[in-house]
Amino acid sequence: MKTPNIFPAISHVTSRIFSYVFSYLMAPLLAALLLIACTDPSTEQSTEQSNGQNHKQSSDKDPALLARVALDQAQAQYEASRQAGYAWARTPVLLKSATEDFAAGDFSGAASTADQATRLADASLAQAQAEQTAWLDRFPKTDSSQSPLTQLPLTTTPANKVP
Amino acid sequence: MIRRPAIAAMLLTLSSYSLLGYMAAFSHKAVADPESDRQAMRAFYQKRFPDIAPEAHKDGVYAFDENAREQWLELEDFPPYEIAIDEGQELFESPLADGSNYSDCFGDGAVKNQFPYFDEQKGEVITLELAINTCRSQHGDQPLPYDGAEITRLTAYIAFQSRGQTIAVAEPANEGALAAYNDGKRFYASRRGQLNFACTSCHVQLAGNRLRAEHLSASLGQVSHWPAYRLKWQDVGSLHRRFARCIKQVGAEPFPAQSKEYRNLEYFLTYISNGLPLNGPSIRK
Numbered sequence: 539m540k541t542p543n544i545f546p547a548i549s550h551v552t553s554r555i556f557s558y559v560f561s562y563l564m565a566p567l568l569a570a571l572l573l574i575a576c577t578d579p580s581t582e583q584s585t586e587q588s589n590g591q592n593h594k595q596s597s598d599k600d601p602a603l604l605a606r607v608a609l610d611q612a613q614a615q616y617e618a619s620r621q622a623g624y625a626w627a628r629t630p631v632l633l634k635s636a637t638e639d640f641a642a643g644d645f646s647g648a649a650s651t652a653d654q655a656t657r658l659a660d661a662s663l664a665q666a667q668a669e670q671t672a673w674l675d676r677f678p679k680t681d682s683s684q685s686p687l688t689q690l691p692l693t694t695t696p697a698n699k700v701p
Numbered sequence: 702m703i704r705r706p707a708i709a710a711m712l713l714t715l716s717s718y719s720l721l722g723y724m725a726a727f728s729h730k731a732v733a734d735p736e737s738d739r740q741a742m743r744a745f746y747q748k749r750f751p752d753i754a755p756e757a758h759k760d761g762v763y764a765f766d767e768n769a770r771e772q773w774l775e776l777e778d779f780p781p782y783e784i785a786i787d788e789g790q791e792l793f794e795s796p797l798a799d800g801s802n803y804s805d806c807f808g809d810g811a812v813k814n815q816f817p818y819f820d821e822q823k824g825e826v827i828t829l830e831l832a833i834n835t836c837r838s839q840h841g842d843q844p845l846p847y848d849g850a851e852i853t854r855l856t857a858y859i860a861f862q863s864r865g866q867t868i869a870v871a872e873p874a875n876e877g878a879l880a881a882y883n884d885g886k887r888f889y890a891s892r893r894g895q896l897n898f899a900c901t902s903c904h905v906q907l908a909g910n911r912l913r914a915e916h917l918s919a920s921l922g923q924v925s926h927w928p929a930y931r932l933k934w935q936d937v938g939s940l941h942r943r944f945a946r947c948i949k950q951v952g953a954e955p956f957p958a959q960s961k962e963y964r965n966l967e968y969f970l971t972y973i974s975n976g977l978p979l980n981g982p983s984i985r986k
Contacts, residue, residue, distance in 0.1 A: 624893060626953055672892070677901065678742060
């Protein structure tokens, strides 16, 4: 009686297990490690700088100058949103508040409020960009099959009894 | 076995079809003509409010809210805008700087259905308010501020004189008029402000539903009854003042009265309300 050779089968199962372990556990882990290793700390800093946060961390710089920069940036973004026709009502209120803080010598408060204004202006500009084409789908069409408009159901019953 | 060139050809064909389909869909959206828009809007509201004739939307929410309509009709027995009409008549008949008066420009005042229109020479939409100030300038007077009481009283009188006329804006035919119409249409459907709402969010998609305690009106007839005495304002105010209030309510920065944006919006809204009777001035909450 010949003994069956089970080594190829064991070898196959082992290689499958190794393959699964590598695919689902090791590969993502290695990828994550690689990503962390490749991340340049200066990139993080530049991202924050682009958000107008740098003045908070750079205490060695002149706070008045940093607040002035934040205010100018907020003003520029607000003007851009106005030019686009999508300015938000809250932005000039924050800008005014930031300017008053600056005039009162509260540079940290001015910078912080100016950052909020910048973020609002950025969001309104993103809205303007999104609305370039999005508005086209918000009207009923003559052929209702071509209309992507969602007609929301009436949640209240109108009287419908008016003579 | 499929060869690589065959796969490439298939992908190219598929992407071409996708591109063509996208272009067709996009061009369909872009080229919808004003009359198709108007018909589509009427059909939309007829489907949504099957028991209400499109012309009945001249009364706004009072076309479908029975209780509110009763209260509104009671207010109309002694309308608070009457004083504005009387003052408007006085102003209308008062002499301008050169001794003439508004009747030299507007006859007996029953001219509201002639506005707004697109002036090809000036390349812009002319509203009644703009025409009033043009009339004043032609007769040697200073233009009135658009958000002031005087111009609103004049328009209240003209609206009263024009009651019963039918809205009949000429179909935007030339390039400039079509651009102004489409600009107003785009404004009406664009989301704005921190609340990210478009006019269509409330007045198309949610028309007939409630926003807090109030019903939301349909787009049809939104321009028919202005200027209106708003209980909230305790005064007669213009359509553009109402636009500004709506824009502010969604958290956006409003435009000034008679800005190009609002005039184009009025042009679009008035065109789609063609066929409805004018019934201003009116009362609104």
